[in-house]
Amino acid sequence: MNVFYKLLLYFQKRGFEVCGRIAERLGIRARVVRTSFIYLTFVTVGFGFALYLFLAFWLKIKDLVYTKRNSVFDL
Template identity: 65%
Template sequence: MIYDLRHFLERNGFYVSSRLADRLGIRAKNVRLFFIYITFATVGLGFVLYLVMAFWLKLKDLVYTKRTSVFDL
């Protein structure tokens, strides 16, 4: 059963990049490389977004600290 599922996915799943490459008129290798690069870019973008938000929240906490009286300035 697992072998049949694997065979089905290999036969039909890898055809996506080949069919897209044929439609665009480029090589399938370039389409696969594009998908690999875009995967790394989106993972890196998420990490950078996380760091920016963490810095922003830390900066917000420093600016909006609660003061107990007027003389705490």
């Protein structure tokens, strides 16, 4: 057997079984729970990056619109 496969088998049999317990509690397969965790990880990372870009553009536009003027006559 491959070393990676042995390590994977070890963690599947003797791991914390978090996904297995959640799946058992919800009455679904553990594979569905694992893939859901993977997809949620990608979505949350993507959401954080999109939020960062939105805030960066918003601050840039705000700085362009609301520039500090020295006097009332600086238009």
